[in-house]
Amino acid sequence: MEEILNLAYRMLQKYALCDYCLGRQFARLLSGVGNKARGEALKVVLAMEANMKLLMNDKDAANVLKIVAENGMNKYAKKLAKSLNYQINETKTCYVCEGKLIDENIRRMAEEIIEELKGYEFSNFLIGASVPAHVKERDDQIKAEFALTFGEEIKSDITREIGKIIEGVMRKPVEFATPDITIIVDIFSGTFTIKSNPVFIKGYYRKLQPNIPQAPWICRKCRGKGCDACGHTGKEYPDSISELIGDPALSLFEALDYKFHAAGREDVDVTVLGTGRPFILELKSPRKRFVQLNQLQDAINEHAKGKVEVSSLSYATKKDVRDMKAKSAIASKTYVALVEFDSSVDESKLKEVCEKFRNLLIHQRTPSRILRRGDKVRKKYLYFVEAEKKGDRIVEFKIKAQGGLYIKEVINGDGGRTVPNIADALGTAPINITLSVLEVEG
Ligand SMILES: [Zn+2]
Ligand SMILES: [Zn+2]
Numbered sequence: 001m002e003e004i005l006n007l008a009y010r011m012l013q014k015y016a017l018c019d020y021c022l023g024r025q026f027a028r029l030l031s032g033v034g035n036k037a038r039g040e041a042l043k044v045v046l047a048m049e050a051n052m053k054l055l056m057n058d059k060d061a062a063n064v065l066k067i068v069a070e071n072g073m074n075k076y077a078k079k080l081a082k083s084l085n086y087q088i089n090e091t092k093t094c095y096v097c098e099g100k101l102i103d104e105n106i107r108r109m110a111e112e113i114i115e116e117l118k119g120y121e122f123s124n125f126l127i128g129a130s131v132p133a134h135v136k137e138r139d140d141q142i143k144a145e146f147a148l149t150f151g152e153e154i155k156s157d158i159t160r161e162i163g164k165i166i167e168g169v170m171r172k173p174v175e176f177a178t179p180d181i182t183i184i185v186d187i188f189s190g191t192f193t194i195k196s197n198p199v200f201i202k203g204y205y206r207k208l209q210p211n212i213p214q215a216p217w218i219c220r221k222c223r224g225k226g227c228d229a230c231g232h233t234g235k236e237y238p239d240s241i242s243e244l245i246g247d248p249a250l251s252l253f254e255a256l257d258y259k260f261h262a263a264g265r266e267d268v269d270v271t272v273l274g275t276g277r278p279f280i281l282e283l284k285s286p287r288k289r290f291v292q293l294n295q296l297q298d299a300i301n302e303h304a305k306g307k308v309e310v311s312s313l314s315y316a317t318k319k320d321v322r323d324m325k326a327k328s329a330i331a332s333k334t335y336v337a338l339v340e341f342d343s344s345v346d347e348s349k350l351k352e353v354c355e356k357f358r359n360l361l362i363h364q365r366t367p368s369r370i371l372r373r374g375d376k377v378r379k380k381y382l383y384f385v386e387a388e389k390k391g392d393r394i395v396e397f398k399i400k401a402q403g404g405l406y407i408k409e410v411i412n413g414d415g416g417r418t419v420p421n422i423a424d425a426l427g428t429a430p431i432n433i434t435l436s437v438l439e440v441e442g
Contacts, residue, residue, distance in 0.1 A: 004029075005049075008042040009064065011146055016071040018094035019043070020101045020157050025143065027152040035157055036103075043068050047077040054084070062086065096138045100188050103155065109192060110165035113183055116194055117170065122286045124175035126164065129158040130186045160442060178317070180289060199253060201293065202316040202324075204276035205241060205262075206309045210269045210434075214262060216240045231388050237268070245306035252296055252378035254287035261321050263328035264403060266437050274334070274438035276311065278320050282421055331441040332383065334400040335407050341431040344392045351401045353425045357385040362401075365417040367409045385422070397422070398438070 008022060022312040023039030029176055030038075053061035062084075068077035069088045071434040081088050093099035117125075130273050139154050173294045178197070217237050219230035226232035242260035250258050263278040271424055285386050293313040364378045382405065399407055406418070412430045413421035423429050 004228040005042065005045060007146060009046055009067070012043075012046075012067050012071045015095040015112050015142065016073065016092040017142075018097060018099065018101060021094050021096040021139070021154075022072070024139075024154065024157055025146070025148045025151040026362075027156070028150040030199045035160075035244075036154075040074070043074040044076060046072070047074060048078065048355060050077075051080060067085075074377055081436040096142065096154065097135060101154070105159045105187050105190070106158075106276065107165065109185055109187055109190065110162045110169075113162070113185070113194070114166060114169055116192075117166070117181065117183075119287060120181060120194070120196055121194070121290050122172065122180035123289075124173050124179050125163075125181040125183060126175060126179035127159040127163045127166070128182060129155040129183045129368070130156070130184055131155055132188050135188065148242075149246055158185060167402055196285045196287065196289075198318075199255070199286050200280055200318065200320060201249065201279045201283070201290050201296070201313055202278065202320055203297075203310050203313040205245060205272065205279050206274075206276040206311075207241060207270075207272040207307070208309060209307050210271055212241055212244070213268045214241045214265045215236055215260065216243060217268075224386060239304075239307060244308045245279070245300050245310060248299040248303045249281055249283060249296060252291050252299060253283045253289065256282040258283050260344055261324065263324050263331060263440050264333070267408075267435070268349040268435060269433045272437040273336070274436075275440075276309075277437060277440045278324060278328075280316050280324060283319065296346070302422040328440070331403045332382055332400060333403060333437060333441070334398065336436045336438050337399065337407065337411060338434040339395050339397060339398045339411055341393045341395070341428040342431050343428045345395055345426060345428060347387060347389065349388045349426050350389065350395065353422055354385050354387055356420075356425065357382055357422070359383060360420070362405060362410060363419050364409060365414075367406050367414055368417060378404060382410060392440070403441075407435060 004026065011017060011022065017039070019036045019039030021039070022042060023035035025038065026038050027035055046064060048316070050065035050068065052060040052106050054065070064303070065077055066088055068074050068087055069081040069086075069269040070092055073092065073094075073131070078088065078090070092100070121322050136154065142148070143151055165290045166172070167174060180197055182195045182197060183192055184195070213236070217235060217240065218224040219227060219234050219236050221227050222230045224234040224236060226234045230236065241262075246258040246260055249255070261280045261282065266272055266277070297310055297313050300308075362380055362382050364380065366373060366375045366378075380402040383400040390396050397411070399410070401407065401410070409418040409421070411422045412431055413419070413423040
């Protein structure tokens with residue numbers, strides 16, 4: 001019956017411990033009671049027992065009372081000790097937390113956090129605590145010295161108490177897995193940091209003009225410093241898909257930065273039409289996260305008018321980024337190619353091409369135009385070719401192929417590096433190819 005009281009008394013005999021730091025050592029006993037209440041209850045019972053024994057003239061009880069008053073810093077024990085004219089040392093502070101883990105500090109920190117959080121839109125949050133190593137070591141040392149196995153970490157006390165106040169005032173729940181906001185508190189230095197976790201938005205983009213790279217393309221001559229060749233912009237091309245989509249989103253979400261993820265990329269001179277290419281925009285450190293996505297779509301399409309168009313926007317997660325990237329390497333794509341040949345195209349040969357190029361395995365060596373990436377042979381399926389003559393020497397092809405197959409080289413053969421190829425099958429060489437992406441399997 002008296003094991004816990006005995007333990008508590010032996011601990012207090014050796015170390016000054018505040019209510020939190022004493023109660024924490026028994027945190028897993030009787031769930032629902034706060035550690036502060038546990039610590040205080042133990043001290044109150046110890047002082048009551050001392051008081052009873054004093055009334056029965058047991059002089060040893062004076063020591064117990066003095067310990068609870070000094071090392072326990074218990075106000076009732078102090079009052080009783082003073083009324084009995086015992087000399088007590090009132091300057092002691094908690095051995096573990098050095099007196100930092102007190103309600104006043106917790107409340108002040110919670111109030112400062114709440115004030116800061118007013119600048120953010122969020123639906124849930126998580127508190128983390130940073131605890132100096134020497135504090136943690138002393139807490140662990142006591143646990144080891146008294147063989148305590150039902151305690152918890154000092155971090156838990158701090159995060160629980162501050163979290164409770166914020167939950168109550170802001171009416172937002174704590175979320176462990178994917179919190180909108182993470183707050184790291186350090187009650188030992190009285191500081192905290194707020195981290196607003198990223199917002200992810202997925203959708204499809206159409207690229208209406210060629211010569212817009214997906215990511216900003218730094219000027220090759222000046223490497224971004226600005227020179228005559230790039231008109232002192234530091235860029236090879238004035239726009240990029242990433243900026244055309246990301247910039248309006250950055251300002252609507254009041255984010256600090258963004259990262260553009262896409263399901264593969266097209267060559268800079270290739271347009272993206274049809275349903276478009278899947279992308280996910282990651283907005284970093286946003287202050288807003290409840291933006292109406294049709295408002296965002298309008299803002300992007302207005303900003304990027306005639307260049308890029310987005311559709312089907314919805315909120316996404318970090319996992320969606322991983323899934324999209326894993327899928328995009330193998331996802332099939334459908335292209336439209338308008339091809340001009342150097343001599344007239346035979347209608348019957350064109351028909352043969354459409355019959356032959358059906359579920360056909362293509363052997364493709366790395367295109368000569370990108371050989372610097374390393375030479376290797378890719379084996380990829382081409383699913384179908386449809387062809388429509390638009391003039392004596394002009395054909396519009398619709399081609400669906402496995403992800404990773406270079407389509408221009410399937411058409412022109414790349415000097416025999418891609419086999420079979422359409423140029424060989426037709427017996428005429430393409431002199432101009434205009435390529436568009438029509439669909440990327442999402
Ligand atoms: Zn303490
Ligand atoms: Zn330049």
